[in-house]
Amino acid sequence: xxxxxRQLLIVEDDAxxxxxxxxxLVADGFAVFTAAGGREALQLSLHRSFALIxxxxxxxxxxxxxxxxxxxxxxxxxILILSARVDERRKIEALDAGANDYxxxxxxxxxxxxxxxxxxxxxxxVQAPAYELDRLRIDFAxxxxxxxxxxxxxxxxxxxxxxxxxxxAGNVVTHRQLLQDVWGPEYVEHTHYLRIYMGQLRAKxxxxxxxxxxxxxxxxxxxxxxxx
Numbered sequence: 474x475x476x477x478x479r480q481l482l483i484v485e486d487d488a489x490x491x492x493x494x495x496x497x498l499v500a501d502g503f504a505v506f507t508a509a510g511g512r513e514a515l516q517l518s519l520h521r522s523f524a525l526i527x528x529x530x531x532x533x534x535x536x537x538x539x540x541x542x543x544x545x546x547x548x549x550x551x552i553l554i555l556s557a558r559v560d561e562r563r564k565i566e567a568l569d570a571g572a573n574d575y576x577x578x579x580x581x582x583x584x585x586x587x588x589x590x591x592x593x594x595x596x597x598x599v600q601a602p603a604y605e606l607d608r609l610r611i612d613f614a615x616x617x618x619x620x621x622x623x624x625x626x627x628x629x630x631x632x633x634x635x636x637x638x639x640x641x642a643g644n645v646v647t648h649r650q651l652l653q654d655v656w657g658p659e660y661v662e663h664t665h666y667l668r669i670y671m672g673q674l675r676a677k678x679x680x681x682x683x684x685x686x687x688x689x690x691x692x693x694x695x696x697x698x699x700x701x
Contacts, residue, residue, distance in 0.1 A: 511535030545571030643700030
């Protein structure tokens with residue numbers, strides 16, 4: 474029997490995409506289950522333990538966001554949204570409902586594999602002692618940030634914001650999530666705070682703040698700290 478740690482669920486109504494995803498991920502050593510609709514997906518998620526669920530928002534029988542909410546009410550399984558929709562509001566709804574990340578169609582299988590690796594690593598629950606990528610290093614234990622072999626002085630809020638993104642490196646974090654986690658629930662509508670502080674962070678850790686390497690903008694949705 475396949476280990477639950479290698480079992481994935483693909484929820485996609487397009488048969489060709491469903492087969493493509495299954496074939497690609499089986500080749501990576503996963504046991505892949507599929508569902509063509511939300512109700513079938515919910516039934517499968519009740520009776521099997523999955524390491525991760527890839528979910529299309531545009532399902533024929535249910536709203537994909539409702540599927541996310543239903544699964545999240547019962548399980549902490551990582552949910553990766555796969556959607557052709559360009560409506561940022563829907564992406565935000567899915568993320569705020571409990572999805573961990575999203576990919577917009579059309580997509581490359583390499584990107585999907587990378588996002589799956591990130592989600593599975595984060596779901597492992599083992600907190601890395603530091604974040605390192607290229608010339609940037611964040612030491613969580615010491616609250617110390619270095620860039621290009623020099624210490625970077627950050628204010629407490631700047632550090633909290635950077636550390637929050639680093640703990641989810643590779644995954645998008647919505648404006649609302651960042652504001653709630655760093656400033657508190659009473660600040661979730663104050664998106665101008667993020668623009669100001671992200672600008673300050675980029676000026677300190679990016680060689681070209683106008684073309685950032687680390688602090689990436691997900692337009693209208695949130696921010697992502699680069700990974701891999």
